[in-house]
Every structure is written in C-alpha cells, then in structure tokens.
Amino acid sequence: MNDETLAPSSYDTSQRRSDALWSRIETDPSGLRMLTGDRPTGALHIGHYFGSLRNRVRLQDAGVESWVLVADYQVITDRDVVGDIKGSVRELLTDYLAVGLDPERSTFFAHSAVPALNQLMLPFLSLVTQPELERNPTVKAELAAAGKSAMGGLLLTYPVHQAADILFCGGNVVPVGRDQLPHIEQTRVIARRFNERYAGGEQVFTEPGALLSESPTILGLDGEHKMSKSRGNTVMLRMDEAETVKKIKKAKTDSERVITYDPENRPEVANLLTIASQCAGRTPEEIAEEIGDKGSGTLKIMTADLLNEHLAPIRARRRELEQDPEHLFSVLRAGNERANEVAEKTLARVREVMGMVY
Structure with a gap:
C-alpha cells in the first residue's frame, strides 16, 4: 500500500x-x-x-x-x-x-x-x-x-x-x-x-x-443512521411548522423518564438534545437539566418549538425564492x-x- x-x-x-x-x-x-x-x-x-x-x-x-x-x-x-x-x-x-x-x-x-x-x-x-x-x-x-x-x-x-x-x-x-x-x-x-x-x-x-x-453530526429521527432523504428520517428545511412537529413527535427515543445527555448510551435522546442546543445556543447538558424528569414528550415539544423558531426566517426567505x-x-x-x-x-x-x- x-x-x-x-x-x-x-x-x-x-x-x-x-x-x-x-x-x-x-x-x-x-x-x-x-x-x-x-x-x-x-x-x-x-x-x-x-x-x-x-x-x-x-x-x-x-x-x-x-x-x-x-x-x-x-x-x-x-x-x-x-x-x-x-x-x-x-x-x-x-x-x-x-x-x-x-x-x-x-x-x-x-x-x-x-x-x-x-x-x-x-x-x-x-x-x-x-x-x-x-x-x-x-x-x-x-x-x-x-x-x-x-x-x-x-x-x-x-x-x-x-x-x-x-x-x-x-x-x-x-x-x-x-x-x-x-x-x-x-x-x-x-x-x-x-x-x-x-x-x-x-x-x-x-x-x-x-x-x-x-x-455536530445530526442523526436521523430513527436514531440509527445519518439523516437521509431516502430513509425518510429527516426534517427538511422546506417543511412547515406543523410537519416539523409531526416529524419530531415520531422521533425514536427511549423509555427512561429522566432526560440526560449521553450520546453513547442514549443516542436518540442525545440527538434531539443536540438539535435543540444548536437552535438555542445552549449546551445539550443545560437543556437536559432543564427538562429533568419530564420525559421524552417534553423533550420533543421543546425541540420542535426551538427548531421551528430557528428556521422561521429561513423558511420565509425560501418561500420568497420559490416564487422566482x-x-x-x-x-x-x-x-x-x-x-x-x-x-x-x-x-x-x-x-x-x-x-x-x-
């Protein structure tokens, strides 16, 4: 070689x-x-x-x-x-x-x-x-x-x-x-x-x-692969707020109630925390601590809300560009x-x- x-x-x-x-x-x-x-x-x-x-x-x-x-x-x-x-x-x-x-x-x-x-x-x-x-x-x-x-x-x-x-x-x-x-x-x-x-x-x-x-590398919402359009495990930039919420709600997590940032042992939960942290400008650990024992449902709602807020100006600009x-x-x-x-x-x-x- x-x-x-x-x-x-x-x-x-x-x-x-x-x-x-x-x-x-x-x-x-x-x-x-x-x-x-x-x-x-x-x-x-x-x-x-x-x-x-x-x-x-x-x-x-x-x-x-x-x-x-x-x-x-x-x-x-x-x-x-x-x-x-x-x-x-x-x-x-x-x-x-x-x-x-x-x-x-x-x-x-x-x-x-x-x-x-x-x-x-x-x-x-x-x-x-x-x-x-x-x-x-x-x-x-x-x-x-x-x-x-x-x-x-x-x-x-x-x-x-x-x-x-x-x-x-x-x-x-x-x-x-x-x-x-x-x-x-x-x-x-x-x-x-x-x-x-x-x-x-x-x-x-x-x-x-x-x-x-x-x-960061963002995993697909199935928690097993990178995001890929062919696998259908993505949130597309062009999606609207409702589609985004629907997608995030279906994201794979685990059964543990307390939310912690543990990429090795809890990759699906860590992935949602990573997405939320990228939108909020805070660390995944800080967001996990805030959610505490409120479970994955609260994590999903927070992630979807933060993501929609972060992408709002991009999506507005995208709609303008699509017209021409x-x-x-x-x-x-x-x-x-x-x-x-x-x-x-x-x-x-x-x-x-x-x-x-x-």
Whole structure:
C-alpha cells in the first residue's frame, strides 16, 4: 500500500493544519478561497444545515471567498435512475440562498456547465493508480450505500473529479468532516505530483487545506443512521411548522423518564438534545437539566418549538425564492460564466506546462 496517496499525514497533522486555517480566517482571510458544494438530489434537511450549511455562511461572512459547486455529474456516479436533475438543482439553489449564501459574495456553478474543469481529469488521472482509487474509503462507502457490487468508472474516479473541482479554481480551503479527509489528501497528492511530473517543481497547483468542521453530526429521527432523504428520517428545511412537529413527535427515543445527555448510551435522546442546543445556543447538558424528569414528550415539544423558531426566517426567505425560479437559475448562470473563465485559464496553464500548446 502506498501510504502517500490516502494517508500522507495523520489526523493530528490534519487537525493542526485546520487549526492554522481557522486562525488565519479569524485574523486575515484574504487570499483564502473556499470550495464546497453538494450533489443535487433535491431539497436539503437540517442535517445538511447544522452539519455544513451554517458553517459555510459563517466562512462567507468572515470574508473567505466562497465557491459553491452544484455537483450535478455526481448524481450519475452511483444511480441508475437520476430523476429530475433540473428540479433538484432548483431546490438546492433555493436552500443555498435561503440559509444566507449570497450571490454577491459566493460563486455558484455546476459541473456540467464548466467543460474545462472536467477536462482536467485527464492529466490528473495519469497521476493516480487504480489501487489508490479503490482504497478510498468514501468510494467504498458510496458503493455500499448504492447496493452495488460492481463499481462504475465514474464512481471509481470520483476522488479525481473532486480534485479537479478544488484545484481548477485555486481552492485552498475545503470544509470537511473527518471521514472526508482521504479525498483532500488525494487532492494534495495530485497537486504535488502534477507540479513535480509536469511542471518541473513549479507550483502550478497549491495543495489545499482541509478545514475540519466543529459542527455536530445530526442523526436521523430513527436514531440509527445519518439523516437521509431516502430513509425518510429527516426534517427538511422546506417543511412547515406543523410537519416539523409531526416529524419530531415520531422521533425514536427511549423509555427512561429522566432526560440526560449521553450520546453513547442514549443516542436518540442525545440527538434531539443536540438539535435543540444548536437552535438555542445552549449546551445539550443545560437543556437536559432543564427538562429533568419530564420525559421524552417534553423533550420533543421543546425541540420542535426551538427548531421551528430557528428556521422561521429561513423558511420565509425560501418561500420568497420559490416564487422566482428564473432568478435562481440566473444566479447559477452568472456563476457558471465566472467558473468557465477561471477554468479555461487554468486549463491553458496546464497545457502550457505540459507542452501541449501548438
């Protein structure tokens, strides 16, 4: 096994890099460019919001230049039926703008609209081996989640496509969870190998840094998995107050009357406390102590009320945005135009250093 590919540095090293990035963001974010995004499979839920969206808005508001990818090509990596991709893109854009991502400060773009980005995959693929790609744990997890035994070519090369996403625009800040670190390490390896093999050591591509998220993981309301639309265990951002209350009331808890925050032994109760704490700006322990022996029914009511209050302005903004889908797509078209300009310059530079300008 070539350790350089997926684990060139320990988690501790990644954490130190992340801490340094956070310090820079807090003092002087100039020169930082964040690349983030999602696969458009429909509207987003509170797991997305508390796990990543809110943090992206925080980084944008802190002055980090933000590039937000609508990863429409990733919809076809592991699916035989792709559904209404355009409708899913519209839903994704609606949620992005509703939570506070601002087209004046963030560039929104789609895979399929930026040909030069995707063309970078060809030289990048020359820098990795099949075993290196097959070892990527996220690729294995996606294959298992899709319930397939054979891996398609697009899924196999997904880490390389992600490297192209990051490197084409000079992304040097990538917010991720710990489980996504292998993708960032693969991108760092591709950048380093390109510079060494094709550019004679010149730094054409900068190795990006993983910004490890401090955001919590929100479990599904079944208490057994991450929130997932396919499992029906979510609270969607687009739901109204009554739907939210109904969903939270059905959330799995346990039979103990006294409410305590114990993620290991009481994950379902801890999950509701986490949601409530994220909305209230208080610790889960404080909320558990307040509820005391009033039971899970009181916990569910409090969680639903806090969640509805917190999401009210987002949902109001969402309703406004839904009335003008053309505005949403105009935002994407403007971002696509900018992304194409940057991608074409990057590809031209790649051709130059590879001796392919004729």
